[in-house]
Amino acid sequence: MRLRRKSVLCVFAHPDDEAFGPGGTIAKLAKRHRVYLLAATKGQAGKDRGRRATRDLARRRATELRASAKILGVRKVFFLGFADGALSNNLYHRLAASIERYARRFRPEVFMTHEPRGGSGHLDHIAVSMAVSYVFERLPFVRALLYSCLRAERARALRKGYFIYVPPGYRRSEIDLRVDTRDVWEQRVEAMQAHASQSHDLKRILRFAERFPKEENFLVLLKGARAGLGRAARGAAARRMLGL
Numbered sequence: 001m002r003l004r005r006k007s008v009l010c011v012f013a014h015p016d017d018e019a020f021g022p023g024g025t026i027a028k029l030a031k032r033h034r035v036y037l038l039a040a041t042k043g044q045a046g047k048d049r050g051r052r053a054t055r056d057l058a059r060r061r062a063t064e065l066r067a068s069a070k071i072l073g074v075r076k077v078f079f080l081g082f083a084d085g086a087l088s089n090n091l092y093h094r095l096a097a098s099i100e101r102y103a104r105r106f107r108p109e110v111f112m113t114h115e116p117r118g119g120s121g122h123l124d125h126i127a128v129s130m131a132v133s134y135v136f137e138r139l140p141f142v143r144a145l146l147y148s149c150l151r152a153e154r155a156r157a158l159r160k161g162y163f164i165y166v167p168p169g170y171r172r173s174e175i176d177l178r179v180d181t182r183d184v185w186e187q188r189v190e191a192m193q194a195h196a197s198q199s200h201d202l203k204r205i206l207r208f209a210e211r212f213p214k215e216e217n218f219l220v221l222l223k224g225a226r227a228g229l230g231r232a233a234r235g236a237a238a239r240r241m242l243g244l
């Protein structure tokens, strides 16, 4: 049976979360589906090539994200306009409403976002993860939610010398879906390189990535009768749904 083309809405906190995170999977999905990307902020609180940011960093990073997304095959990028580093409970429903607006427009069958502990542990990632989960529950047409997560070994290695606390990653037995990204590795590296203002991070991340298998990991939430499926069945359902 031919796989029906679907819409996938990826929601991340910052420009570069897509390429430095599940960029390989995004590239694979974009070959068969319509992939859209929402960035909650423009990453304006970050550093610029390791130096303190100036005022036009937001504009630069937005341009970099558009370039990265294009390399990955994403159809369109939207910025939700929140301030970097400022996502909080106060903004919960504004953030959720803004995600919901795009979801109603594109009617994705699948959402992708940060896992609930925020991957690297950035509080903006956690806020986005919660808001996306909230919207997922509200919209019946979104059938699956993919939480991009780190393997335990990776999280442990990342924790050394990282600027914030990195929560524990997930053991192999806790992961629902593993995506082999060897075939899109070059594309993902190119997308990472598009984030030139983050070159101080890029070298470290690339060196780091070489040490681990070229695969990306996800927790999967499903709905209705399939919500109660076991781990392997959840992963298989997501794989089938997306042709991964």
Ligand SMILES: [Zn+2]
Pocket: 013, 014, 017, 122, 125
């Ligand atoms: Zn981020």
